[in-house]
Amino acid sequence: MASTVAGFFVAGGMGALVNCYISSSVMIPLGILLQELFVQPLVALRSLLPAMVGFLGGTLVLLVWHFLKTRVVRFLLDYNGWFLTPKHPINKLWYLMTIALLGRTTKEAGWYQDYLPSLPVPPLDHTCKMYLASVRPLLSPEEYKDTEKAVNEFKSSPRTRLLQLLLRLKGWWSRNWIAEWWLNYIYLSQRTPICFNSNYYTTGTLHPTTKHQLDRAAMLLFGNTTFGKLCREGKMETVMAEGTSVPFCMNGYRYLNNTARIPGKEMDRIVHYGNENHTHTVVCRQGQFYRVQIMSKDGKVLSPQGIKAQLEKVVNMAGDKLDETGIASFTSLPRATWAEIRERLETSPVNSASLHAIDSAWSLACLDTEAYDVSDLTHTSQQFFHGNGYNRWFDKSGSLLIMANGNCGGNVEHSVLDATVAGHQWEYNLSEELYDGEGHVLPSFSYPGAHDFPVDPPTKLEWELAGFEDDLAKSKKNIQDMIADSDLVVMNPGFGKSFPKKCKLSPDGFYQMAMQLAYYRLHKGFVLTYESATTRFYYEGRTETIRPMSDLSVAFVKAMDDPSVARDQVKKLLKMAIEHQCDYKLKAMRGLGVDRHLLGLYILAKGLDMKPMPRLFEDKAFQFTYKLSTSQTPTHMTKRKFKVPNLCPGGGFGTVDKDGYGVSYIVIGEDRVNFYVNSKRSCAETDSTRFGEAICRALWDMRSLYEPDVPHSDNFIC
Secondary structure (H helix, E strand, O other): OHHHHHHHHHHHHHHHHHHHHHHOOOOOOHHHHHHHHHHHHHHHHHHHHHHHHHHHHHHHHHHHHHHHHHHHHHHHHOOOHHHHOOOOOHHHHHHHHHHHHHOOOOOEOOOOHHHOOOOOOOOHHHHHHHHHHHHHHHOOHHHHHHHHHHHHHHHHOHHHHHHHHHHHHHHHHOOOOOHHHHHHHHHHOOOOOHHHHOOEEEEOOOOOOOOOHHHHHHHHHHHHHHHHHHHHOOOOEOOEOOOOOOEOOOHHHHHOOOEEEEOOOOOOEEEEOOOOOOOEEEEEEOOEEEEEEOEOOOOOEEOHHHHHHHHHHHHHHHOOOOOOOOHHHHHHOOHHHHHHHHHHHOOOHHHHHHHHHHHHOOOEEEEOOOOOOOOOHHHHHHHHHHOOOOOOOOOEOEEEEEOOOOOEEEEEOOOOOOHHHHHHHHHHHHHOOOEOOOOOEOOHHHOOOEEOOOOOOOEEOOOOOOOOHHHHHHHHHHHHHHHHHEEEEEEOOOOOOHHHHHOOOOHHHHHHHHHHHHHHHHHOOOOOEEEEEEOOOOOOOOEEEEOOOOHHHHHHHHHHOOOOOOHHHHHHHHHHHHHHHHHHHHHHHOOOOOHHHHHHHHHHHHHOOOOOOOHHHHOHHHHOOOOEEEEEOOOOOOOOOOOHHHOOOOEEEOOOOOOOEEEEEEEEOOOEEEEEEEEEOOOOOOOHHHHHHHHHHHHHHHHHOOOOOOOOOOOOEO
């Protein structure tokens, strides 16, 4: 554009001079005219030429340098030797090169995103081999032969090679080939209620920091909002792999605040209001919702004392009686049903404004009237998982939950927030708590980033619900039925990771083998088992599946209760099973698991409308569901040092399969591990209490292989 304008003016100037020469009565010598028109501009241009060449050349050098640096850093960060073979001499050279290109200082969230490597597409042979090994223990010899034949046909088929090629092409133009599919098909297309089938919960601290509900709520709201503001402004440090210069992907952090999941008839959608200047949170009290200002329009966060004053007004407005209208119960319905109801709700401007207030709020805080002691983790977890049916808005990305006695927790919508992300914010919230000697919040000068300013008083969110009476009755019954069907307990075996570490065994592998042993003892068989592994070393990485159940774990489990097998042999089998689980975990963390790859190939085959579908996808083994779904809760996401009493005692999730178990476990310090076990009461075969106790007894029996005479209690429930 600039060159066009310049050319216009040059041409215009030449035309004026020629016109002047023709029309003027004063004759200008032609030589002078030509010199003015051509020679002098060329001389000026020649003087500018070095600068222009230098500018263009410098720009080109910078672009080439950035391109080369980005590719080299991605190559370096794609190197896995630092955790596969940590003592290899080449790791020192790798570390020095990484430091030279990225620097020693940890940068802010988002700074490393362009340098993160792309998620690899696993080799087909690798996936097929791992898949066969993972399902072999679940099949009879005849069934395994049939599955093996289906896998070999799949591997050698030209159609499969086309699918693999298309997947690789997607991996070239999309830096994470599975991310969009994972969100859309695994989460947003899910039509079942999300409260028990997707959302997860967390508890607060092992010991109470204050007994005052509003002080705790004010402090958590201040910390939660401050954390979100730091992320948004690029001031939150990137999470790095412990002791390394390897950054984690921070993409998910933008969804921590001002985010909600909106139901759709066929697929839900995520709405994020991070680019809008919203200054409010929403507070739920006695089944009613209130819009509460906690920020100024110029982005200042209200002090904990100021937030507490706002919450006191909410409590006074809500009164002592539960509002049983039950508008929140709509969020517990099957998604298509809730989508149809929400569409009708939004025809009212009043309802639309209230829904928008909840969706766009920084967060949602629930001031519960229940008061379970922090030591009663089972009832505390039940409360934070589902509430009473009136006080949870399950579509909100994150909710802060505070009981009447100050016991606190959280509930998270899972579609865009994995536990490593939400757990980081939760640890930050807990680490920033500060009260006076009586458990009350302090003046604003005690908290960095706290401000006092005039705020609007809280306003109650109004609803026009005429014509929705039947919908509300059905939704309230629906959530109460699901609550009654949820069987959730928390167990603690009485010892932690220090023992397996002393035996030079992976604590995580030790716990996984205990669950395999417990399931076999209780149900006389083996099931496909899920364990999550992070892939956040990659761009937009989230998780991959570890399949801890294997031929080796089966051999250990069967030998464990066989008196004819020597105890030394059982110990050897245990070690081999744990090593296999650890090896699988390392592959999964490198994007070389089975599940995401097969999912990608399956989606492509469906998208291409392949007929018939590859036989692998219709084989019995491919139809197995994860009857045992497990995950270790991440800890130490912040750099702050926690004393054990201030650590989060964990959280959990629902069972993936209606006939199975969901087990979350958290390692707390050296001497404690908690197991959060969930199942359905409607399933006659499962029992969370019996399974939790079986896990704890399995752990003690495994310990007795090394320490036969250590006494233990049989009271494991928390």
